[in-house]
Amino acid sequence: MRTIAHISDLHFGTVEGSVADDLVADVRDYNPSLVVASGDVTQRARAWQYRAAADLLWKLPQPQLVIPGNHDIPLFDVLTRFFMPLRNYHKFISKDVRPVYQDDELLVVGINTARSFTFVLNGFWKDGQISEEQLLDIKLRACDLPPSVFKIVVTHHPFIPPPGERVHGIVHGAKAALDQMEQCGVDMCLAGHLHRGYSGDVRTHHEAVKRSIISVQAGTATSTRRRGEPNAYNRITINPDHVTIQVRAWDGKRFADAAKTHFSRLDGVWQREG
Secondary structure (H helix, E strand, O other): EEEEEOOOOEEEEOOOOHHHHHHHHHHHHHOOOOOEEOOOEEOOOHHHHHHHHHHHHHHHOOHHHHHHHHEOOOOOOOOHHHHHOHHHHHHHHHOOOEEEEOOOOOOEEEEOOOOOOOHHHHHOOOOOEEOHHHHHHHHHOOOOOOOOOOOEEEEOOOOOOOOOOOOOOOOOHHHHHHHHHHOOOOOEEEEOOOOOOOEEEEEHOOOOOOOOOOEOOOOOOOOOOOOOOOOOOEEEEOOOOOEEEEEEOOOOOOOEEEEEEEEEOOOOEEEEOO
């Protein structure tokens, strides 16, 4: 069994009150096998925001796997955005934007979907993309491992939209990425970006995908930009064919249990049980 604390969208620069300290206390009490932070650790990629984010990450348990999000690239500092987009990320968080965690039961591959040039290309600065080089990363890391290893890919931008909402925010290159994940036997995707917590089978949105893969999104862990949901993160428990996603939501005083979802894999298909 492995346990993951899946946090996302910290957005330091929009954090108020004690929510960040309460998050640290709650995750430390959980003591997970791995902490995953799926992007947007800052609001505007400023040095002071990165310092605050780095301080929180330093207080959280190790090991950790952290990737950047679109907010971790400067928006208004055009020269830095296009020529040194992750300068502060490298300085304060990590020089590695291709992080990997692996043990005898679990493989987690981090993919940086944030891009400097998306606004120029399509008019949406916050859109994300997966490149062919990153698909090769997934292939090299995951394809040769046995099915007994539970395989996870982490991106900032999600693969499926929130239930009942228009399609938006989905990572560009999703089809090719899912084709590669299918070939390599990936079991789960983790993401954030939309500040909504939800989960489901990728095949509900990508009908051509044959492999059943759970897509899990986390809400914003600490930001005031909550999109109608409380600050929250996911406690994920993984057994080979059973996954439990326990949302821990902040009630203004502490993080406490909220929605819980169980998935069981039957004949290769993930079935939602709650």
